[in-house]
Amino acid sequence: MNSPGNIFDSALVPGGVAFVLVLVLVGMGVPVVLVLFLIGAGGYILYAGWDMFLGYTQFLTLDVFSNHSLIVIPLFLLMGALAQASGISRDIFASAKIVTRHSAGSNLYATLLGCAGFGAICGSSLATLSAMGRISLPEMRRQNYAMAPAAACLAAGGTLGILVPPSIILVIFAVQAELNIAELFIAALLPALLALCGYLLASFFVARRLLPDISPDRVREKLSLLGSLSIIAVFGIMIGGLYQGWFTASEAAGIGILLIALIGLLRGDLRRWSAWQEVILQTAALTAAIFLLLWGAALFNGFLALIDLPQQLSGWITDISSSAWLVVAAILVAYVILGTMMDSLSLILITLPVMLPVIQGLDMQLVQDERLLWFGILTLSVVEIGLITPPIGMNLFVVKNMVPEISLPQLWRALAPYLLSDLVRVGLILAFPAICLVLL
Numbered sequence: 001m002n003s004p005g006n007i008f009d010s011a012l013v014p015g016g017v018a019f020v021l022v023l024v025l026v027g028m029g030v031p032v033v034l035v036l037f038l039i040g041a042g043g044y045i046l047y048a049g050w051d052m053f054l055g056y057t058q059f060l061t062l063d064v065f066s067n068h069s070l071i072v073i074p075l076f077l078l079m080g081a082l083a084q085a086s087g088i089s090r091d092i093f094a095s096a097k098i099v100t101r102h103s104a105g106s107n108l109y110a111t112l113l114g115c116a117g118f119g120a121i122c123g124s125s126l127a128t129l130s131a132m133g134r135i136s137l138p139e140m141r142r143q144n145y146a147m148a149p150a151a152a153c154l155a156a157g158g159t160l161g162i163l164v165p166p167s168i169i170l171v172i173f174a175v176q177a178e179l180n181i182a183e184l185f186i187a188a189l190l191p192a193l194l195a196l197c198g199y200l201l202a203s204f205f206v207a208r209r210l211l212p213d214i215s216p217d218r219v220r221e222k223l224s225l226l227g228s229l230s231i232i233a234v235f236g237i238m239i240g241g242l243y244q245g246w247f248t249a250s251e252a253a254g255i256g257i258l259l260i261a262l263i264g265l266l267r268g269d270l271r272r273w274s275a276w277q278e279v280i281l282q283t284a285a286l287t288a289a290i291f292l293l294l295w296g297a298a299l300f301n302g303f304l305a306l307i308d309l310p311q312q313l314s315g316w317i318t319d320i321s322s323s324a325w326l327v328v329a330a331i332l333v334a335y336v337i338l339g340t341m342m343d344s345l346s347l348i349l350i351t352l353p354v355m356l357p358v359i360q361g362l363d364m365q366l367v368q369d370e371r372l373l374w375f376g377i378l379t380l381s382v383v384e385i386g387l388i389t390p391p392i393g394m395n396l397f398v399v400k401n402m403v404p405e406i407s408l409p410q411l412w413r414a415l416a417p418y419l420l421s422d423l424v425r426v427g428l429i430l431a432f433p434a435i436c437l438v439l440l
Contacts, residue, residue, distance in 0.1 A: 015309035032346045036296035043303035064295045069175045074287040075253035080122035081279040086264030089131040092117040105207025108153045111136040115157030119164040120235045129158030133402045149206045151403045152414035155395040159384035164192045173376045176352045181249040182242040187373045187436045198421035234259045297349030314357040324362035332382045339386015374433040385422045
């Protein structure tokens, strides 16, 4: 390795400079993939030379794009696109309205239940937010809801898309940490249920501001319930099969695709070739974007590994802190802050190779795999919080575009009950790791 001399005494300085540059450039609006490539490539060439960089990128490209564990990503993306094209999100919301129709503010509860249901077959926060926003917001406008609390509920509900399994980010975390994907899905079940219950409780207090709901149409009730029951069945087959060990995560995704496609054909939504074209193009575009991001993050993290940043950071943190729990708490706070600045997938890909050695080096009363499973759920939980944390949480701006008549300060105030719920949930998972591990 060609060294630049004694310009830097340790990897902490160039590594810190690299992270700062990433945050600054991403904050300026430069595409994340381009930022990771430029900084990763520049650092690698500086420390190892041009020839080693070319050899490394050849190996890296083959490794990323031929990783069999990652095949589950386009499969889950296809499943989510099929669900969206099949009108399933409408059925989930309408069914949730039926269940909660006698409660004041039932549209808030229906939005959250709809987000959880759609997240169970989608795996993306922004996709869940977009799909449910197009359905729930017009309904709440029609019934004269105060739009700031309605938008806050939707922003919070959208975060369920990355915690309710199957989740794209859970897959990425499992691959990066070399964990079993099925086990990580199962570990996320109770925390996801806890998140949903906390949001429902927050909505119970918010609902006192809102006007009473009206009952939905009876004919639609039967059709909507039928559609939602089929989705519950699909989710049950996938997660139940994973829990019993009947099939792998990739096989579960394949089964889910087949079942949802059959549902869409029976409903008539997928009988048009144009619908299939849209599904295929949407899946291909998202798959390409994610794999390019994986490649860019791998190059950036290769540079960090070259300068030995993960191990040096782990040793440095161990030296300055005698409390493992204090270290975990500091990491979680950092994730909340960083989660307000970039999307959750980019954040996980950039930071996880650095954070994992730190967690593995801590002295905690958990075996290694259990510790990583627990940390994975904690990480996703706090990244969720970052998505809705003022002033620049990403979900806030997405919802603000959907509801332009409200101001950001109004949205921030309306989010307070949901953020409080998030903090309580993270505290419980931090104090009681069994919440994540009891089903394994």
